Amino acid sequence: MKFRFLAMALGVILALAILSCGESAPPPAKAVLINDQGQKVGEATLTETPQGVKISVKVENLPPGVHAIHIHEKSMCDHPGFASAGGHFNPFDKKHGLKNPQGPHAGDLPNLTVGADGKGSYETVAALVTLKPGKNSLFQEGGTSLVIHANPDDDMTDPAGNAGARIACGPITR
Numbered sequence: 001m002k003f004r005f006l007a008m009a010l011g012v013i014l015a016l017a018i019l020s021c022g023e024s025a026p027p028p029a030k031a032v033l034i035n036d037q038g039q040k041v042g043e044a045t046l047t048e049t050p051q052g053v054k055i056s057v058k059v060e061n062l063p064p065g066v067h068a069i070h071i072h073e074k075s076m077c078d079h080p081g082f083a084s085a086g087g088h089f090n091p092f093d094k095k096h097g098l099k100n101p102q103g104p105h106a107g108d109l110p111n112l113t114v115g116a117d118g119k120g121s122y123e124t125v126a127a128l129v130t131l132k133p134g135k136n137s138l139f140q141e142g143g144t145s146l147v148i149h150a151n152p153d154d155d156m157t158d159p160a161g162n163a164g165a166r167i168a169c170g171p172i173t174r
Contacts, residue, residue, distance in 0.1 A: 026131040029138065031146040031170030033059065036079055041168050044146050046138070052127035053138065057112065059148070059168070060119045067114060068153035068163035069122065071107030071129065075143025077169035085145045085169055087159060091135045092128070099155040104128070106136050107144070108161075111152045138172050145171045 025048045033042035042059030057069070076084035088096065089107030097103045098110065106128035114120040129136050138144045148168040153161035 027174055029131055029172050029174055031172045033057075033146065033148065033168040033170040034077060035061070035168050036081065038079065042148075042170075044170065044172075046131065046172060048131045049125060052125045053129050053131055054123065054125050055109070055146075057122040057146075058120075059112070059114060059122075062114045062118055062120065062148065062168065063150070064114050064116045064118060066152040067112045067167070068149035068151065068161055069109050069112045070105075070147050070149070070153070070160075070163070071109065071126065071138065071172070072145045072147045072169075073107070073142070075145050075171035075173075077145055077147075077171055082145075082147060082166040082169040085147050085166070089129065089138070089144050091140075096158040096161055097154070097156040100158070103158075108153070108155075112148060139174075143171060143173075145169055 029046040031044040035041045041061050044057040047054045071089040072085035073089045074086040078084035088105040090105040094105055095102035096105055098108050110124050112120055112122045129138055147166050149163035150167050151164035153163045
């Protein structure tokens with residue numbers, strides 16, 4: 001009886017291992033962030049995880065302080081002002097804000113802090129997006145971008161958390 005149970009348990013473990021091997025993670029994505037003068041000010045790496053998309057960002061030559069950072073609905077970062085990036089990525093038609101009871105947008109992220117030297121690093125997991133195909137994929141027709149704003153996000157106010165001007169933008173690409 002003991003051996004039968006052990007054999008069944010090993011069979012289940014093997015079956016789960018085979019099933020999980022069949023589902024490979026998509027390749028990482030990236031975004032090269034530029035300022036309104038077209039100068040590179042940072043890079044982001046986006047990696048699929050079981051919890052969502054891990055976003056790792058390193059920036060330089062930005063104003064010190066706390067800045068909103070969001071995923072926007074289009075992959076265009078045209079000057080001036082990056083309005084071409086559209087609004088926040090919002091495939092589930094929610095209200096803005098990580099603290100909003102009717103939110104958040106899938107593209108809402110925690111704020112980024114930039115040091116007195118103009119440099120900052122940032123890491124978060126965006127649980128409502130994926131690099132895989134689907135309604136919440138960052139690779140929708142028209143693409144998506146990562147945008148840094150002049151001010152912090154208040155995490156409540158629709159549509160953009162009073163985040164102010166867009167000071168850096170980068171299309172999300174493979």
